[in-house]
Amino acid sequence: EPEVTQTPSHQVTQMGQEVILRCVPISNHLYFYWYRQILGQKVEFLVSFYNNEISEKSEIFDDQFSVERPDGSNFTLKIRSTKLEDSAMYFCASRERANSPLHFGNGTRLTVT
Amino acid sequence: KQEVTQIPAALSVPEGENLVLNCSFTDSAIYNLQWFRQDPGKGLTSLLLIQSSQREQTSGRLNASLDKSSGRSTLYIAASQPGDSATYLCAGVNYGGSQGNLIFGKGTKLSVKP
Numbered sequence: 001e002p003e004v005t006q007t008p009s010h011q012v013t014q015m016g017q018e019v020i021l022r023c024v025p026i027s028n029h030l031y032f033y034w035y036r037q038i039l040g041q042k043v044e045f046l047v048s049f050y051n052n053e054i055s056e057k058s059e060i061f062d063d064q065f066s067v068e069r070p071d072g073s074n075f076t077l078k079i080r081s082t083k084l085e086d087s088a089m090y091f092c093a094s095r096e097r098a099n100s101p102l103h104f105g106n107g108t109r110l111t112v113t
Numbered sequence: 114k115q116e117v118t119q120i121p122a123a124l125s126v127p128e129g130e131n132l133v134l135n136c137s138f139t140d141s142a143i144y145n146l147q148w149f150r151q152d153p154g155k156g157l158t159s160l161l162l163i164q165s166s167q168r169e170q171t172s173g174r175l176n177a178s179l180d181k182s183s184g185r186s187t188l189y190i191a192a193s194q195p196g197d198s199a200t201y202l203c204a205g206v207n208y209g210g211s212q213g214n215l216i217f218g219k220g221t222k223l224s225v226k227p
């Protein structure tokens with residue numbers, strides 16, 4: 001069964017550094033998302049992306065965050081200058097069409113020291 | 114603002130038992146609702162999606178129902194097995210919201226003892 005794949009599985013970075021988290025959504029999917037889960041807390045929506053543009057973003061997704069789909073297969077989340085509170089599991093998700101189930105990747109655990 | 118609550122937070126049952134996990138939401142304007150399972154350190158696996166026109170969905174030993182009037186959803190697991198041990202999350206989308214902007218509960222951690 002096709003899956004959403006995310007790399008790396010674990011990323012350690014120093015505060016103030018830029019990080020790029022990478023995702024390959026399922027190939028025929030049209031809607032793409034990033035979520036995050038801080039340890040012990042709920043999964044939170046960050047941003048949705050459709051037709052090569054952001055369709056919605058949460059309050060968490062401030063100017064330090066950006067997303068890109070550079071080549072039609074990869075979908076990336078960039079954090080420009082990481083903070084300690086950015087430490088979390090970041091999940092990429094995709095869906096085929098508006099009313100179909102959301103499929104998640106296994107996540108990237110980001111640790112900011 | 115929509116809040117999703119899952120009760121109980123943790124549940125331990127012997128193998129073979131039937132069980133029900135509960136999910137409630139503060140705003141009944143839920144458009145659709147999706148149940149996921151999350152294994153430790155892993156991503157979320159979609160189990161069932163109940164769309165706006167539906168009241169329940171079934172897949173194998175799993176059955177999920179949605180009652181918008183009461184603001185509740187339940188996930189029924191029949192004949193539980195040790196392999197069912199995981200955290201189960203429910204997530205809903207509000208009317209008027211983006212289809213991908215799921216609002217999650219904190220989950221129910223299920224342990225099925227052999």
